[in-house]
Amino acid sequence: MLNKLALSGIKSRLRDYVVLFSGLVIGSAIFYMFMALATNDQFQKANSTVSVTPIIFGFGAVLLAIITFVYIIYANSFLLSLRQRDYALFMMLGAKSRKISRLIFTETLALGVGATLVGTAIGVGLTGGVSQLLRQMLDAPARHLVSLYWPAVLTTIIFFTVLFFLAALVNARKMRRTPVLELLHADTQPVIVQRRPVRELLLAILGIISLGVGYWAMKAINHLGINSIPIALVTIVLGSFLLVGAVVTSIVGALRRNHKFAQKNVRSFTLAQIGFRLHSYTAILAVVSILFALALGAITVGLNFYQETPTMTNALSTYDVVLHDPTTATQREADKLTGVTSKVTYDVKVDQSNNTAYFQADEVNAHPVLEVKANFTKRDVMQYSQYKADTAKENTVEYQNAFLTLTTMNIAGGSKLRFVDAQSYARAGGQVQKVVTYRVSDLRANIPVMKKIHEMEIKRYPQLMKRSAPDKYTMYTMMNGMNSGFAFMGFFLGLAFLAMLASTLMFKILSGAAADRARYRMLSRMGVRPKLLRNSIRTEIGVLFGVPAVLGVVHVLFGLQLFKALLINPYAGIWVPFAIFAVLYILYYVLTVWLYNGIVRPRE
Structure with missing residues (x-):
């Protein structure tokens, strides 16, 4: 009987579960795509002439694991918020807490493992499709890359299963120890955001210092060597988290205190929404800024390697x-x-x-x-x-x-x-x-x-063929053999990280849309014009998309210093990948605004 009630509760929130399941599927698919390259030593050796490539992929795997961990924590919190009211009602009707704990454990683990299996299968298909497309576009052989790579499959399934097993334990424990009335009224309890200006100032200074150390480490790669990567990894992640949580929140707070600005139209409501979201979105926005930098940086570097193949060839051979x-x-x-x-x-x-x-x-x-x-x-x-x-x-x-x-x-x-x-x-x-x-x-x-x-x-x-100075075509194949591997990896990982950052941010925003529906309906009943509501939504989501984008661009501009030893000019033609990425990012923004607007605003 209890299982039937739980199943009916899931059906009643099917749309929210679809959003959650889709986000987890995309996360596991992207994780598999990265692992298909990171765990394939033969692919790295055959397509990269740099000996530290495995080390770079190792640090990348650590960073992606951290990002995925944060993503799973949030997804788990969202899952618990979907079910806590239902399970509180079950307990009020006499269900034992032990059975409720077992039920939430089973549901969390089943949802996670199911999403992982589906996502891994999709990741296999995406790896094959994207790699084939890039092979044709970049004239890159991408030797030893296979779409179904069993070490990557096992790594993905084990990693996500362990995370969801731990999440299921946490959910069961939290459900068992939280009072029934608190679970029942969790959605109606106010969230109090306390401002601490001195603390925010200190965190902002610490964040700027942390980012400064990370940027210096990337610029000083010739002196630090491979040590610059872990230094930059730790300091930039920490600095992004501190900066988003302190600086942006302070700016929004200052605008809210400017009554002349805030009291016009519904700006006060919009700023309140942004301030509330920034308080609860700090970790996600920091993660998205890192993903933004990884995606844009990978595509930029990949495009540079692709463009430098004919440049290097022409610089070494005269007649075509x-x-x-x-x-x-x-x-x-x-x-x-x-x-x-x-x-x-x-x-x-x-x-x-x-x-x-x-x-x-x-x-x-x-x-x-x-x-x-x-x-x-x-x-x-x-x-x-x-x-x-x-x-x-x-x-x-x-x-x-x-x-x-x-x-x-x-x-x-x-x-x-x-x-x-x-x-x-x-x-x-x-x-x-x-x-x-x-x-x-x-x-x-x-x-x-x-x-x-x-x-x-x-x-x-x-x-x-015995000549020491080969013809132009032979020189091109040599240069392309060295550069196409990097170009392939750059585009492949860039597209993967782009999909993950878009799904992460879109998933986070849309998952909270149901809770915002009442606020927008209230404003509509108070007589606020639909145009103002639409502008409020566009501004609110625009800030959430803009903050990680600005921070991510700064990360990329400094991060390209890492490739000065491999590229003639890592900043050459930088506007091309930036423009392409901007168009794709804006499309994600427009789609998110459209979906969010359809959820929170009443039908006209």
Whole structure:
């Protein structure tokens, strides 16, 4: 009988349970997605050239575990608030506290384990879908990554099961020890928020100092090494919590004391709502600010690695395509190149008997051979050295590296370079080769064509693979092999953290909407215009979205210092990921406002 009553109570609050269950499912799915990378040593070794990658993932796992722990604590509190009135009624009707405790224990554990299993299954699907999408978008092999990775499955299930087991024990104990009348009237008891200005000032100062230490640790990574990560992890999490709880609350309190500002329209009510929420949302907003920084930072770093692949390739190799004695097939492929900025043809005589390559001086002076200068500071502007015919320098290493790469000769075999006039060129022995060089404006857009040309040229001239200076396509594959792993991990984790932060904040706001319904209905009955109510809701939720966003952006701007040793310029093109992230974040905000508005405001 008691089980039937409990089941009927769940049905009556089905919408709230759906919100709770969905939030837990998303949390466990995101946790699995991260663990699919963090527990896969083969994936990390195959897709990262940095030896400390496993350590970074280890600290990330600790941070995510802390965030998930806070998330589960809140979810457990929400679950208990849903059922405490029902169980108080059961006890008033004669149900024994022992049975009630067993019931709440079973319900908490069953809900948690069920959400974990469903979330893990969804996480497996998301891992496969997202990884496949990113492989295609980023041209990243992402070797050894599998969607169903059993160590990650076991880690997720064990971690969440233990958390929910502990939560079930806490719920059962709390339900058994709390007086019935207190459980019965829990929803109607006022929450008194006591202001302590001196304490808030001290906490704000401590929070700023803590954040300052964390930001310094990230900037001083060259001196601190790997120790900068745990220092930043602890201090930034602590500083975010203290700053949200003290500074923002003080600002809202100051606005409420400004009667000229607060008494206009329903600002007093809105500020009271914000102040009340900030008091109970401190931990969640601090967590969301960290998630915001992780998501935006991961996407920003991933995009930087993706963009730097062609930059680094162009800085190490000059000509995008070099055709040796073009055949009809290779010329047909070369004609498919887009955005061609330069096409130069040279006549070269290769005399294999004395390992000498002859170039016509007039032809070289008319079209000097280019050699890119390795300058990684400018993304779109490359500097080149021009080499004209100079018999005094033809035997130098610099000239031989610049000119002999245009021939099919093996540079390491002691080949020689000669600049001669037209008559001497005609008398020279050897085979005449027509060499055509191409440069394009967009390297990545031409990679498929360059790959086909590369394969055709290597098939005709296998000795080209023995060169110390590979062609542009080979250089691109080398750079992409180093950078694509980081780009893949950045985008993958960024999307995962974005989904988690959105679900965390949206879940927290919507779960309290039912309690706010009476307040908005009261204002409506008092004659407050619907437009003012909508503005109040937009402002209230806007503050809750804005506080972690501002703090998260500051975290990212300092956090990018960690990647100065790996990236040419971690701040290059930063507006692109920021703009993309802002659009997605605003969409989440609009969706939350729409859902919340539909719950709290009466139908017009």
